[in-house]
Amino acid sequence: MWQQLMVTVDEDLAEDVSDALMDAGALSVSFLDAGDQPLFEPPPGTTPVWAQTRVVGLFEEGGDLAAIRSALGGRFGDERLRDWSEEALADQVWERTWLEHFRPMRFGSRLWVCPTGFTVEDTDAVVMSLDPGLAFGTGTHPTTALCLEWLDAADLQGASVLDYGCGSGILGIAAALLGAAGVHAVDIDPQALAATVENARKNRVGDRIEVASPGGLADFDSDIALANILANPLMELADALRSRVRPGGRIVLSGILAEQADAVASVYARKGFEMEPAVFREGWVRLAGVRRT
Numbered sequence: 001m002w003q004q005l006m007v008t009v010d011e012d013l014a015e016d017v018s019d020a021l022m023d024a025g026a027l028s029v030s031f032l033d034a035g036d037q038p039l040f041e042p043p044p045g046t047t048p049v050w051a052q053t054r055v056v057g058l059f060e061e062g063g064d065l066a067a068i069r070s071a072l073g074g075r076f077g078d079e080r081l082r083d084w085s086e087e088a089l090a091d092q093v094w095e096r097t098w099l100e101h102f103r104p105m106r107f108g109s110r111l112w113v114c115p116t117g118f119t120v121e122d123t124d125a126v127v128m129s130l131d132p133g134l135a136f137g138t139g140t141h142p143t144t145a146l147c148l149e150w151l152d153a154a155d156l157q158g159a160s161v162l163d164y165g166c167g168s169g170i171l172g173i174a175a176a177l178l179g180a181a182g183v184h185a186v187d188i189d190p191q192a193l194a195a196t197v198e199n200a201r202k203n204r205v206g207d208r209i210e211v212a213s214p215g216g217l218a219d220f221d222s223d224i225a226l227a228n229i230l231a232n233p234l235m236e237l238a239d240a241l242r243s244r245v246r247p248g249g250r251i252v253l254s255g256i257l258a259e260q261a262d263a264v265a266s267v268y269a270r271k272g273f274e275m276e277p278a279v280f281r282e283g284w285v286r287l288a289g290v291r292r293t
């Protein structure tokens with residue numbers, strides 16, 4: 001058994017209360033919209049913000065939740081911590097719980113990502129079955145979705161693809177299912193490489209996907225390199241990624257916040273890529289470009 005401790009706070013206090021719950025021994029902390037209060041109208045290109053957040057700490061059975069409540073009240077003020085509640089939870093596999101809310105999703109015109117056990121009633125569909133394990137990449141994040149839509153619209157027949165920062169392997173596997181002849185999938189996280197191998201096997205493209213850590217990457221030139229990481233590592237990796245894209249080949253970058261798009265695009269333009277206009281979604285950006293010949 002486990003126990004959950006929940007409290008509603010104003011949005012600006014949520015991070016501090018989360019840190020305090022972790023310091024008090026929480027195994028994880030998550031944020032929920034606190035319910036029916038109005039959503040602030042988000043300015044274009046930014047992520048919506050809720051006025052109040054329900055902060056949920058997960059603890060092992062037997063922890064003294066009353067003492068934790070009292071300590072947080074003393075630190076932040078009881079009046080700022082509203083609607084405390086506690087709940088006992090039965091044992092379950094936590095990293096899989098979210099899969100209950102994961103449903104088939106379509107990206108572009110024909111590419112679908114489906115949790116194991118679901119089917120898609122569309123005869124033209126290209127369907128990826130996905131269990132991300134502990135690695136990032138289900139298609140629910142806007143940056144992954146932007147890359148999947150780019151792949152759906154591209155001609156990948158016979159292409160050589162690099163998936164740099166592969167996470168669950170979602171982008172490389174999508175490329176293989178859409179016709180790529182070979183994919184190199186790279187990550188610094190061994191769990192991501194393990195998830196990619198397993199997901200590639202499940203989607204019957206294991207023979208076309210090679211996984212490696214950045215230092216173990218084989219010598220090759222790709223037609224397309226995808227990297228959904230974050231703006232700073234993408235700028236640091238510009239030379240390494242350029243060296244993996246053949247002249248005339250394409251680069252697709254995401255994990256970039258809207259306000260970082262110009263900086264990342266100009267680094268890649270300086271490295272010899274003809275950059276296209278950025279595509280924006282929910283405060284995130286996808287950049288794409290062609291390596292000049």
Ligand SMILES: C[S@@+](CC[C@H](N)C(=O)[O-])C[C@H]1O[C@@H](n2cnc3c(N)ncnc32)[C@H](O)[C@@H]1O
Binds near residue numbers: 233
């Ligand atoms: C945001 S996730 C993207 C996962 C997946 N490609 C997607 O689009 O959903 C970023 C991944 O990049 C990996 N990563 C971060 N920095 C890296 C680096 N310098 N080299 C290789 N992988 C890196 C992380 O471990 C993580 O799995």
